Amino acid sequence: MLELKASVREIKGKKTKKLRKENIVPAVVYGHGLQSLCVQVLLSDFRNVLERAGESSLINLKIGGQNDRKVLIHAIQYHPLTDEVNHIDFYQIKEGEKIIVDVGLKFVGVSRAVKDFNGILIHELDKIEVECLPKDLIGSIDVDLSKLAELNDVIRVGDLEVPENVKVLSDLESSVIEVKAPKVVEEEKEGEEKEGAPVLDNERGREEGENKEQDSSTATEK
Secondary structure, three states: OEEEEEEEOOOOHHHHHHHHHOOEEEEEEEEOOEEEEEEEEEHHHHHHHHHHHOOOOOEEEEEOOOOOEEEEEEEEEEOOOOOOEEEEEEEEOOOOOOEEEEEEEEEEOOOHHHHHHOOEEEEOOOEEEEEEOHHHOOOEEEEEHHHOOOOOOEEEHHHOOOOOOOEEOOOOOOEEEEEEOHHHHHHHHHHHHHHOOOOOOHHHHHHHHHHHHHHHHHHOOO
């Protein structure tokens, strides 16, 4: 289990902008039946943990002066313009209590339909929702592309191999990935182009982004 250092946060509200300038990210820890706690973490430390653990792995949160807490990354809020991490929600789990999480999909292997027939992979999902005990939580689920042997083959959620003690909550009939002939994909793209794309008002988009930033700074502090 990866570890992440944190400290209790005294700065709240709009003043947290000062923390972000120092590459410190405000966060909150909460859980079922638990009192929420405002904390802060170093941006570099969090990025390292996020890259290695993802959002569906347990993290040992080491808060100075307190007992360690086993948490999940429940939500990450990003700056609407710079995409920097603005705020983090950590969910503290309870041993013996089932949790519902999104688990990422890891695509492995080679599709024969792509290799031999020049098929094109169409990705539909990159994660699915599951329920399990914290001790049974898995970091990712492999999707074996070698099962896509012929054009138009599809891998659905129900085809994925998951441990028996992990219950899949996503629709089992939903398509995860499929392989199509190049001509079919090209025809679909042409159809989308004919429908046209929405025009973005740059000035309005800029104003909306600034408003979201202000709302995020206010609404995420707990």
